[in-house]
Amino acid sequence: MNKAAILHIPASEMAYYENKDELHLQLQSAHNDLADVTVLVGEVSGNNNDSWRYESFFMQKTFATRYHDYWEVILKLNKNEAQYVFKVTDTYGNVGLYDAQRLCEATEENANSPHGFIIENRDMRQVTQIPDWVTKTVWYQIQIDRFANGNDNLAKLSENEDNTTQILGGDLTGILSKLDYLQNLGINGIVLSSIFEGDGPFKLTTNDFYSIDSQFGNKDLFKMLVSNLHRRNMKVVLKMNLAYLSDNSRQWREILEEGQHAKYVDWFNIKGFPPKYSQDPHNKNIVRANYKFSELNPHYPTLNLKNPEVQTYLIQAIKYWVEHFEIDGLILDHADKLSREFVHLLNRNLKKMKSNFYLVGKSEMSNTSVVQLGDFDAMTDDVLGNLLLNFARDKKIAASEFKYQLSRQMLAQNTKLSRVTLRTLDDLTSSRILTRCRENKALMRSLLTFMYLLKGSPAITYGTELGLSGHDFPSNLAGMDWNQEDQDDKMMRFIKVLNTFRLQNYKILSEGSFEWGQISDSYDYVSFIRRKDKRRLFALFNFGYNGIKFVLPKHAKLILGQNIVDEKSEIGQYGFVILEA
Known part of the structure; x- marks a missing residue:
C-alpha cells in the first residue's frame, strides 16, 4: 500500500x-x-x-x-x-x-x-449556493462595436487602419435588432464586452463605471435591451475590469491637477509626484513610471484595491447596475489581481440584492482555487481549448495523457461548482477557434461538441456560427458579416442543433456523472459516458487519421453525429457519435 x-x-x-x-x-x-x-x-x-x-x-x-x-x-x-x-x-x-x-x-x-x-x-x-439557471444557459459573447448597429450599416475593417482604434459602429440598438436571430440560434444568454465610458472601440479601460459610453447608446437603451432579453427568458452578463482605471478618469485627472493633495491620491499606487512615465528610446515596449500600471501600458494606472474607499466605490458602482438595470451577472477580468477578501465582500453584497446573481472570474493564471472559498461563483475555463488542441490537432499528447490531464482539470473544482463553470474554446481576447483549428471546420465542430458534453455552461463567440476566423487580439475581432450570401449555412445549422441538444439535455450534462470509456493511443479515439438516474449518453470521438469501426448497439438512439460512413460502419477523422442507450 x-x-x-x-x-x-x-x-x-x-x-x-x-x-x-x-x-x-x-x-x-x-x-x-x-x-x-x-x-x-x-x-x-x-x-x-x-x-x-x-x-x-x-x-x-x-x-x-x-x-x-x-x-x-x-x-x-x-x-x-x-x-x-x-x-x-x-x-x-x-x-x-x-x-x-x-x-x-x-x-x-x-x-x-x-x-x-x-x-x-x-x-x-x-452550503455553497450556485445560480442554478446557469446550467440551463448557452452563452453568446459579443464585442459590441463589432456585432451590429441599428442602421444595419456596420462598417468594414480597413486594411490600412489599426484594428485597435478603428470603430465599426456596433451598438446596443444593433443587439436589440438581432434578438430574434440569437433566439433562433438557440442562445439564451449573452455576454457583453465593456459598455462603460472608456477609450477606443473596445473600452478596454474605464473612465467611469457609472456611465455607458455614448458610442454604444445610453442607459434607457440598455434598460430596454435587458428588459427585452428577460421577456424572452434570456440572461445578460457584463464584462468588467476592476484592476485599473483609465488615465482619462476624473480620479486620475484630479491627481495630475492637484498632486499629492488630491482626494484620490490613495486610490492608486504612486511612488512620486507628479506621476509620470517615459519610454525607452531604443525599445518602446520598455516603460518606466513612478506609479504602478497594468498591461504594460502607462495609460492604465493600477487601482489600490486594499483601499476601503476604492472597494466601496467599485461595489456601489456594480450594485447600481444590478439595482437599476437588473443585470444577471458579471465576468471580472484579471481575477488573479483581485484579493479574495474584496471578491468575497463583493459577492456577499450582490447575493443580498439578487440571490441568483452569477459572479465569474477570468484569470490568465486559470486559478480555480479562488472558487473553492466561495468567492467567485465560477471561473472561465481557459484550459480546455489548449488541451483539446494539443491532443486532437497537434498530436503532442496521446489519448491516455489527454484523459489524465482532463481528469486533473475536472478534479481542480468540486463537481457542484463545475456545473456553472463558463466553458469556451475562444473568447474576445483570444484567437478564434476556427483559426486555432487551422480553418478545419470538421475539427472545430468536433471540439465544440466535446465541450458541450462537459459539465459547465458553454459559450461561443459572436460569428462562430458564420465561420469567422482571426488570430490573436485584435485581429480576432472582425466585424459580423450579415450578408446571407457570405454566411456558412452548414455551420449555422450545426450550431443551432448543438445548442438545442445542450438545452434539451442540460440536466444530465450538468448534473450527471462522467465516466471514461475506451480510449486508444494507437488510433487517437476517446469515449465517455454521461449518466444520471436511468438516462445514459455515450460519446465517441475519432481524432485519428484512420476511420474506426463502430456498431450501433441494439435499441440505441443516435442523437448527433459527424463523418459517419454508413456503408463501412466507420467514423472518419474528426467524426463523432452521441448515442442514448
Missing part, C-alpha cells in the same frame, strides 16, 4: 456540501494501488473501552490520472455531529484506516478509537 499517496483534505474540493443534508467526499490514492475504499461514519465519541458505532458507505473510483486514483461518495446526513474515517484495502488485501491524524492498521482497537474528520452541525452558510 502506497501510504504517501493517500490524501483527503476537509473543507475543500475533497469535502463539500451538495446541500445542507448531503456531503460530497473524495479520497486520493496511488494509481491502481487500492482495490476498495469505504468511508465509516459514526458518532464523535468513541474510546478503547466502547465499540465505535458507525455505518459503512462504499466509495466509487471516478477518475484516474497518471499517478493517482480518486474515490467519491455522497453521504446523506442527519443533523447530529459526526465523524468519518476511510477504510482502504489495497490490491494485496492489506487493510488500513485513514483518519485526520494517521494511517494505521485496521485493528479492532484502532477502529474503536478513531481520530476522524469531523462533520459539525450544519447551517446554510456552509
Whole structure:
C-alpha cells in the first residue's frame, strides 16, 4: 500500500456540501494501488473501552490520472455531529484506516478509537449556493462595436487602419435588432464586452463605471435591451475590469491637477509626484513610471484595491447596475489581481440584492482555487481549448495523457461548482477557434461538441456560427458579416442543433456523472459516458487519421453525429457519435 499517496483534505474540493443534508467526499490514492475504499461514519465519541458505532458507505473510483486514483461518495446526513474515517484495502488485501491524524492498521482497537474528520452541525452558510439557471444557459459573447448597429450599416475593417482604434459602429440598438436571430440560434444568454465610458472601440479601460459610453447608446437603451432579453427568458452578463482605471478618469485627472493633495491620491499606487512615465528610446515596449500600471501600458494606472474607499466605490458602482438595470451577472477580468477578501465582500453584497446573481472570474493564471472559498461563483475555463488542441490537432499528447490531464482539470473544482463553470474554446481576447483549428471546420465542430458534453455552461463567440476566423487580439475581432450570401449555412445549422441538444439535455450534462470509456493511443479515439438516474449518453470521438469501426448497439438512439460512413460502419477523422442507450 502506497501510504504517501493517500490524501483527503476537509473543507475543500475533497469535502463539500451538495446541500445542507448531503456531503460530497473524495479520497486520493496511488494509481491502481487500492482495490476498495469505504468511508465509516459514526458518532464523535468513541474510546478503547466502547465499540465505535458507525455505518459503512462504499466509495466509487471516478477518475484516474497518471499517478493517482480518486474515490467519491455522497453521504446523506442527519443533523447530529459526526465523524468519518476511510477504510482502504489495497490490491494485496492489506487493510488500513485513514483518519485526520494517521494511517494505521485496521485493528479492532484502532477502529474503536478513531481520530476522524469531523462533520459539525450544519447551517446554510456552509452550503455553497450556485445560480442554478446557469446550467440551463448557452452563452453568446459579443464585442459590441463589432456585432451590429441599428442602421444595419456596420462598417468594414480597413486594411490600412489599426484594428485597435478603428470603430465599426456596433451598438446596443444593433443587439436589440438581432434578438430574434440569437433566439433562433438557440442562445439564451449573452455576454457583453465593456459598455462603460472608456477609450477606443473596445473600452478596454474605464473612465467611469457609472456611465455607458455614448458610442454604444445610453442607459434607457440598455434598460430596454435587458428588459427585452428577460421577456424572452434570456440572461445578460457584463464584462468588467476592476484592476485599473483609465488615465482619462476624473480620479486620475484630479491627481495630475492637484498632486499629492488630491482626494484620490490613495486610490492608486504612486511612488512620486507628479506621476509620470517615459519610454525607452531604443525599445518602446520598455516603460518606466513612478506609479504602478497594468498591461504594460502607462495609460492604465493600477487601482489600490486594499483601499476601503476604492472597494466601496467599485461595489456601489456594480450594485447600481444590478439595482437599476437588473443585470444577471458579471465576468471580472484579471481575477488573479483581485484579493479574495474584496471578491468575497463583493459577492456577499450582490447575493443580498439578487440571490441568483452569477459572479465569474477570468484569470490568465486559470486559478480555480479562488472558487473553492466561495468567492467567485465560477471561473472561465481557459484550459480546455489548449488541451483539446494539443491532443486532437497537434498530436503532442496521446489519448491516455489527454484523459489524465482532463481528469486533473475536472478534479481542480468540486463537481457542484463545475456545473456553472463558463466553458469556451475562444473568447474576445483570444484567437478564434476556427483559426486555432487551422480553418478545419470538421475539427472545430468536433471540439465544440466535446465541450458541450462537459459539465459547465458553454459559450461561443459572436460569428462562430458564420465561420469567422482571426488570430490573436485584435485581429480576432472582425466585424459580423450579415450578408446571407457570405454566411456558412452548414455551420449555422450545426450550431443551432448543438445548442438545442445542450438545452434539451442540460440536466444530465450538468448534473450527471462522467465516466471514461475506451480510449486508444494507437488510433487517437476517446469515449465517455454521461449518466444520471436511468438516462445514459455515450460519446465517441475519432481524432485519428484512420476511420474506426463502430456498431450501433441494439435499441440505441443516435442523437448527433459527424463523418459517419454508413456503408463501412466507420467514423472518419474528426467524426463523432452521441448515442442514448
